Amino acid sequence: MELDFERCYRAVDSRDGRFDGWFFTAVTSTGIYCRPSCPAVTPKPENVRFHPTAAAAQRAGFRACRRCRPDAAPGSPEWDVRADVVGRAMRLIGDGVVDRDGVPGLAGRLGYTERHLHRMLTAELGAGPLALARAQRAQTARILIETTDLGLAEIAFAAGFGSVRQFNDTIREVFGSPPSALRRPKRGPAASEASEAPEPGAIHLRLAYRPPLHAESLLEFLALRAVPGVEEADATTYRRALRLPHGTATVELTPTPGYVAALLRLSDVRDLAPAVARCRRLLDLDADPVAVDAALAEDEALAPQVAKEAGVRVPRSVDSFEMAVRAIVGQQVSGAAARKVLSRLVPPGAQLFPSPEEVLALPDEAFRMPAARRATIRALAEAVAGGGLDLDPGADREEAVRGLTALPGIGSWTAGYVAMRGVGDPDAFLPTDLGVRRGAKALGLPDDPKALDAHAARWAPWRSYALIRLWRNA
Structure with missing residues (x-):
């Protein structure tokens, strides 16, 4: 990764928090590396080295600043x-x-x-x-x-x-x-992601993000689609159970100014890192909202909404297979009906959405849906369980879409929805979606799928973010 020295130094000189996580500043005179917004005195240019990751700074022999906690910075978008x-x-x-x-x-x-x-x-x-x-x-x-x-x-x-x-x-x-x-007790700044008063059996964290964050749109979106028994959301907090590599967990996420307060209860503490990664992915906390909003605001149709609601994120997921099942069930039915059907797939008291193997073991009566849709979900579960379809965060996005559409009963809408929320594609778009077309029409944009898709090309590579805004205008 090429880092332009002058641009990076200007960000450090102005203590610009938007660049936290993009790169790290190492100071040869102190042997310390920091985030760009570190409140310490700006070092002389000749004493500065820039690194694309904390690991690179550590590898070069620098240690983390105890004041700005560079390891607690948002991840690079x-x-x-x-x-x-x-x-x-x-x-x-x-x-x-x-x-x-x-x-x-x-x-x-x-x-x-x-x-x-x-x-x-x-x-x-x-x-x-x-x-x-x-x-x-x-x-x-x-x-x-x-x-x-x-x-x-x-x-x-x-x-x-x-x-x-x-x-x-x-x-x-x-x-x-x-x-x-x-x-030892610390008097550190609020930038630290660690809570000052840990509770027995729980881990409190502060998950950093780049402002602005439009928390209302995130919580509204998740609340409208919450599956009973698995997750719930209100005006301030989102809660759910997680399936993790070594066990299970529950999480509560509460957006606040400057960070998202996270309360984790893990059955195995080895799962802390993946649990944090999935929570960050769910709320799209590593995004660069200033860059996204600036690109979308170049379209006169979107500019007023961008100005009104800055920092709208793409609500993603903690489990891509679960998201794919939800997309299949949600085809051509209301949100309320989809939630009811999905909740019946969850065994009583289980809290966790079933895994691919558990879905394959469910009897026919657990699927309150047409037989063709039941067959599609089972085909999906078999492909994921057998390793023929990769929907994990590191999946090849194009291959994931091809693999999904190769399954019977999955078309472009479902594959695009999974690409956006499950696999994390920031540039997915669903021009045939009724809500998207209604939102486009309300903003004076074409609502014909082909014309809308052509217009949306100007929003690349942030079409997923534009899609969320169109839904909010539907």
Whole structure:
């Protein structure tokens, strides 16, 4: 990744928080790396080095600033936008694939050799997959140290370290102090994502985002589509159960000015990193709303709404298979009817949406829908369970759409909806959707699908965000 020195330095000089997570500032005179908005004194240009990732700064021998907490910055929006191998790799590393399956597992998911993958990531990001995963483990460890009463040895293995010694060495290297020192009371700024008063059995976090965040649209969208027994949302908070690699969890997400307050209850603390990644993905917290809104506001039809509701995000999902089932069930039925049908797929008291294997085991009477739609859901479950269809965050988006439309009963609308909310494509568009066409007409845009699709080309690569705004105008 090429970083323009003058542009980066201007962002640091103005302490521009919009660039937090885009790059990291390393200062040779102090040996510390920071986020661009760090309130410390602006360093001299000759003492500054810029790195695309925290892992690259660590690899160059710098330790994290204890004041601005650069590891708590929002993630780079580039990894959500990019559909190439590097973007897919970063999404999978964020979901904990390296910690669970090692670099061979990551390389296998992406279809490259370990050596070639390491070469690509190092060239683009200044660090290979092991270093990138190590930086994430250090962040996870710090959160657990500050927010739980777990012993340090337990935290070491929960965060994914292979030994206590490796844990101690990494924390000293990254944060410039031993793990025990991180448990001392802090007077840190609100930028820290750790709660100051941890509760037994729960982990409180502050999930950073780039302002503005239009929280009302997120919560309204999720509340209207909440599946009874699995999730619920009101005007302030979204709650649901999560299926994670090592167990289950419940989460409560409450948007506030500056951060989203998250309350996590994990059955296995090893799942902290993937749980945080999925919550961030659900609320689209790594987006760059200023860039998105600026692009959409160039269209005179959208400009007034962008000015009125700045920072509208794309509500995504914590489980792509679940989202695909929801899309299939939601075809040509009302939202209320779809929620009722979906809730009947959830075993009483289960809270979790069924996995592909559990869906395949359900009897016919559990599917309160036409037989053809039931067959489509079973075909989807079989394809995902068998590995023939990848809908995970690191999936190839074009291949995912092709795989979905190859299944009986899945057309372009369903595949596009899953691409947007399940796989995370920021540039999906549904010109045939009735709500989208009504919203377009209300704004004076063409409501004929073909003409609307042609007009929407000017919104690339942010058509998913335009789609959400059209729905809000329907």
